[in-house]
Amino acid sequence: MIGHLTALLKREIWEHRSIYVTPVAIASIVTLGTLAALMFAGGFAKELDLAIFGATNLAGDAERKVVLTGFFIGTSWLFLFAAGVLTIFYTLDSLYAERKDKSILFWRSLPITDAEAVLAKLATALLVIPLATIVAVIATHIVNLIVTSLWVSAKGGDAGLLIWGSVPLLDNWLAGLIVMLATALWMSPFVGWFLFVSAYTKRSPLLMAFMPLVLIPLVEVIFLRSSMFAEAVFGRGGVIPLFRGMDLESFFDEDKLRVNEEFVSLLAQLDVMKFLTSVSLWTGVIVCGIFVTAAIYVRRYRDES
Amino acid sequence: MTSLVNARGVSKHFGAVRAVDNVSFEIEEGRILGLIGPNGAGKTTLLKAVLGLTDCDGDLSVLGLDPFRQRKELMRNICFIADVAVLPRWIRVTQLLDFVEAIHPNFSRKRAEVFLQQTSVRSDAKVRELSKGMVTQLHLSIIMAIDAKLLVLDEPTLGLDILFRKEFYSNLLNDYFDEQRTILITTHQVEEIENLLTDIMFINDGKILLDATMDALADQYVEVMSSGEAATKARGLGPIAENEMFGKSVFIFEGVSRENLSGLGELRTPSVADLFVAKVKGARK
Numbered sequence: 051m052i053g054h055l056t057a058l059l060k061r062e063i064w065e066h067r068s069i070y071v072t073p074v075a076i077a078s079i080v081t082l083g084t085l086a087a088l089m090f091a092g093g094f095a096k097e098l099d100l101a102i103f104g105a106t107n108l109a110g111d112a113e114r115k116v117v118l119t120g121f122f123i124g125t126s127w128l129f130l131f132a133a134g135v136l137t138i139f140y141t142l143d144s145l146y147a148e149r150k151d152k153s154i155l156f157w158r159s160l161p162i163t164d165a166e167a168v169l170a171k172l173a174t175a176l177l178v179i180p181l182a183t184i185v186a187v188i189a190t191h192i193v194n195l196i197v198t199s200l201w202v203s204a205k206g207g208d209a210g211l212l213i214w215g216s217v218p219l220l221d222n223w224l225a226g227l228i229v230m231l232a233t234a235l236w237m238s239p240f241v242g243w244f245l246f247v248s249a250y251t252k253r254s255p256l257l258m259a260f261m262p263l264v265l266i267p268l269v270e271v272i273f274l275r276s277s278m279f280a281e282a283v284f285g286r287g288g289v290i291p292l293f294r295g296m297d298l299e300s301f302f303d304e305d306k307l308r309v310n311e312e313f314v315s316l317l318a319q320l321d322v323m324k325f326l327t328s329v330s331l332w333t334g335v336i337v338c339g340i341f342v343t344a345a346i347y348v349r350r351y352r353d354e355s
Numbered sequence: 356m357t358s359l360v361n362a363r364g365v366s367k368h369f370g371a372v373r374a375v376d377n378v379s380f381e382i383e384e385g386r387i388l389g390l391i392g393p394n395g396a397g398k399t400t401l402l403k404a405v406l407g408l409t410d411c412d413g414d415l416s417v418l419g420l421d422p423f424r425q426r427k428e429l430m431r432n433i434c435f436i437a438d439v440a441v442l443p444r445w446i447r448v449t450q451l452l453d454f455v456e457a458i459h460p461n462f463s464r465k466r467a468e469v470f471l472q473q474t475s476v477r478s479d480a481k482v483r484e485l486s487k488g489m490v491t492q493l494h495l496s497i498i499m500a501i502d503a504k505l506l507v508l509d510e511p512t513l514g515l516d517i518l519f520r521k522e523f524y525s526n527l528l529n530d531y532f533d534e535q536r537t538i539l540i541t542t543h544q545v546e547e548i549e550n551l552l553t554d555i556m557f558i559n560d561g562k563i564l565l566d567a568t569m570d571a572l573a574d575q576y577v578e579v580m581s582s583g584e585a586a587t588k589a590r591g592l593g594p595i596a597e598n599e600m601f602g603k604s605v606f607i608f609e610g611v612s613r614e615n616l617s618g619l620g621e622l623r624t625p626s627v628a629d630l631f632v633a634k635v636k637g638a639r640k
Contacts, residue, residue: 057457064450065443153443156494158408160458161430351410 058170073186102207114216133183141244142255144171164350175241180230225316239334242341249345292325365413374400376561385534390541392558398541434498435507444483467500488519499531508540549627564634573624579606581620596633
């Protein structure tokens with residue numbers, strides 16, 4: 051059973067190489083960006099010496115942590131966004147392409163149930179893509195910290211103190227992992243919907259997936275003068291009930307920093323219990339389950355000839 | 356003899372159209388059955404029902420299983436190649452072998468690799484880089500490396516040139532088939548397979564017109580080529596078909612003994628193709 055699942059997941063990665071190409075591409079962009087910034091900064095020798103001196107002698111531990119954690123958050127959003135776009139295209143293609151090229155007849159000639167096939171695609175969207183993304187985030191983080199510490203050392207700074215001693219590595223990475231997985235789970239009703247459209251539609255899955263998301267709110271506003279659908283659907287793109295009312299302003303607020311050390315911990319900003327007990331989360335998971343069941347049903351019962 | 360496939364009153368409707376109409380038959384172990392029928396006769400629908408790809412009415416059991424409800428179990432012991440080579444175009448040959456090896460309990464990678472070595476399919480190639488003939492060779496190499504009880508081939512050689520077609524069937528017979536294996540084939544190119552079949556079944560408009568062993572076929576059907584008075588006599592014996600060829604009349608008789616026909620002309624066993632045409636035309640009358 052585990053061997054089956056691994057083979058099915060591997061298969062998804064073979065077919066959709068963008069699952070690893072996308073994070074690698076973003077990682078390269080971020081690293082190139084860092085290199086460019088360091089080269090650009092090389093022109094301001096005096097200011098740099100001052101900054102390094104200031105960071106070493108004047109700034110507190112918390113301040114240093116905030117700056118590097120800020121960098122981590124900034125680049126991680128880029129990865130998260132890319133993973134979102136990737137997931138949309140992956141899920142819409144996953145059950146559509148096999149019907150288009152008729153390879154579904156080959157897959158169905160093997161001892162795999164339709165449920166296993168569809169669930170492997172769901173697992174790819176909800177687990178493999180977030181995990182591939184966080185691995186890329188961590189790798190980027192390490193590479194960038196090495197590059198930066200080499201650069202700081204070359205400028206005569208103490209990289210051990212300024213860089214490695216100032217990054218709450220495990221804290222950042224664990225928080226990153228939780229955010230990636232939680233976001234995937236939070237967005238699972240969309241994943242389920244896309245899988246269903248991918249299994250069902252005879253043409254242009256992208257259009258078929260997004261048309262109802264535009265038309266239904268429009269019809270609701272015109273005929274019912276309400277916007278319940280839009281709020282339920284697009285409201286999900288707003289705030290995930292995972293963060294402890296964090297506002298970025300206070301995150302970077304110097305006064306609070308000195309008072310409150312824990313502000314530099316990203317993990318401390320996350321409330322996993324609140325997330326896991328959120329009614330909204332589980333409603334979404336149920337909606338996802340309904341769409342996925344429908345996708346399995348369609349794959350099983352529709353005659354493809 | 357154990358029967359692998361047992362169909363009793365199997366039907367499949369698409370709206371008002373009866374693609375398969377109350378069909379009953381059995382396929383026994385160790386046979387090679389050709390399922391012959393014109394386009395739209397219900398062949399593919401019937402195969403799909405046997406393979407558990409589509410639901411149907413009536414009693415259908417394959418290897419003692421309900422194909423639609425127990426497809427996964429069934430696929431451990433059944434292999435099939437559908438009418439078009441359907442291997443995914445993006446996959447590499449090695450990936451394909453890896454995947455089937457992980458998924459299929461009865462697959463022998465070694466055997467597949469031995470078969471592949473006899474072809475010009477490179478193991479690092481992607482399916483999209485292979486010719487249609489090579490894709491079929493690849494597919495067949497995988498199928499033959501699976502220790503299955505029943506092999507279903509739906510127009511397996513469609514679109515292939517004559518060399519590939521001949522090779523396909525010779526591989527199938529020499530390297531694959533034995534008493535424990537059973538093969539079910541549909542094809543338009545009847546002439547190519549009639550020598551390898553042990554059993555034959557004609558289907559038209561969703562109904563079975565003929566279900567016989569090839570041996571019985573020779574006993575039951577006789578073709579007579581005659582002219583003049585002999586032809587008139589032959590016509591009087593109620594042939595199921597009559598054609599003109601080289602100025603002579605060619606009759607096909609069903610259930611008329613060879614003794615009764617001797618002296619009317621040259622006696623032969625009709626070809627499957629001619630018999631098929633006779634049966635289908637007869638059914639339309």
